[in-house]
Amino acid sequence: MKKALVLLVALPGVAQAKPPPTPQPWADEALREVIEASLAPPPAEADAVPDTAPPAPTAPASDSPPAPLSYGAEVDVASRYVWRGLAFSEHPVLQPSARISDYGATLGLASSAYLGTEPGVEKALSELDLTGSYSFSFGAASMTPSIGAFFFAEAPWTAELGATLGYDLSLFVLQTRQALDIADNAGGWYADVAAARSLPLGSRLRFDATTSLAWCSGSFARYYIDDSISGLHWGAAQLDAALWLAPTDMFYIRLHGTASRLVEEHMRTFTPEANLLSGGLALGLAH
Numbered sequence: 645m646k647k648a649l650v651l652l653v654a655l656p657g658v659a660q661a662k663p664p665p666t667p668q669p670w671a672d673e674a675l676r677e678v679i680e681a682s683l684a685p686p687p688a689e690a691d692a693v694p695d696t697a698p699p700a701p702t703a704p705a706s707d708s709p710p711a712p713l714s715y716g717a718e719v720d721v722a723s724r725y726v727w728r729g730l731a732f733s734e735h736p737v738l739q740p741s742a743r744i745s746d747y748g749a750t751l752g753l754a755s756s757a758y759l760g761t762e763p764g765v766e767k768a769l770s771e772l773d774l775t776g777s778y779s780f781s782f783g784a785a786s787m788t789p790s791i792g793a794f795f796f797a798e799a800p801w802t803a804e805l806g807a808t809l810g811y812d813l814s815l816f817v818l819q820t821r822q823a824l825d826i827a828d829n830a831g832g833w834y835a836d837v838a839a840a841r842s843l844p845l846g847s848r849l850r851f852d853a854t855t856s857l858a859w860c861s862g863s864f865a866r867y868y869i870d871d872s873i874s875g876l877h878w879g880a881a882q883l884d885a886a887l888w889l890a891p892t893d894m895f896y897i898r899l900h901g902t903a904s905r906l907v908e909e910h911m912r913t914f915t916p917e918a919n920l921l922s923g924g925l926a927l928g929l930a931h
Contacts, residue, residue: 715931717742718898722924725756728834728858729880729904730868731917735760749778767797777806784812793827802828816841825864832864834879850888857881857907870914878907898926 719740725733741754752775757768777790790806803826810819817840825832838856845851858879865873882904890896901923912918 713744713746715742715744716929718926718928720898720924720926721759723922726902726904726920726922728868729882729906729920730915731920731922733758733760734762748780749776751776765798770797771795786810786812800828825867829863829867831861832867833861834864835859836879848890852884852886852888854884855882856884865911869911873911873914877911879911880904880906894929894931896928896930898928900924900926 717740719738722737722739724731724735725737725739736759738757738759739754741752743750743752745751752773754773754775755769756771758765758770772795773792774795775790775792777788779786779788781787786809788808790808791803792806793801793803795801804823805826806821806823808819808821810817818838819840820835820837823834836856836858838854840852840854842850842852858881860877860879862874862876865877882902884900884902886898886900888896888898902920904920906912906915906918
């Protein structure tokens, strides 16, 4: 049985064996930095960049003091659930999330619910994700180790250890994100390399873009795509973009979109949609 089919028919993924967490483990701290940057006058150079989902943080100077306590919540309505180049819903999804951060550590809570009737699915609320991460830097380099547990209404729960490594090249941030399943699909590995850029368009407007190329182990592909796949494979080539508007000091609006394509023809034969387009609108509060 295809694991991806099970998830598509049985739950949406914020997926991680699931579809992953709505915001991915490594993106929560980045959300605060991007919004705070949107509220301040535009810097001479962009100092925050997007991740494949939410934006990923740029490394502050090594002697910078830890960030103070911050918190936030967001409600996102997306045209469909797309994660790591795979679709886990046919219809729109509602994905609320909340997080709290202090001194580089972030705890996050996210969920996903169908807004349309999915084939074979009985429960609208499909997933709950708990994530934790810690960000630190060494000059222009940054590292964010993370852990996430993902619970599904109609599938086994699973968990991942992750890490994001980045280096600020001024023009853009070069980064790689790694994820290793340690529960239901223990040993499943997924990784990508990405270039991210953030452009201030004014004191309260910001545009972020990330382009990435992914690869995965056979166990990851069997779990999410088809149980006959083996060996290391290329994943999706993906472009993520987001426009952030902060009308007030705490409230923000995020308009986002994703375009992706599975690189290998062999992998495309197992999925009904090798090319995916999705978008959404999120409303949030950040402090």
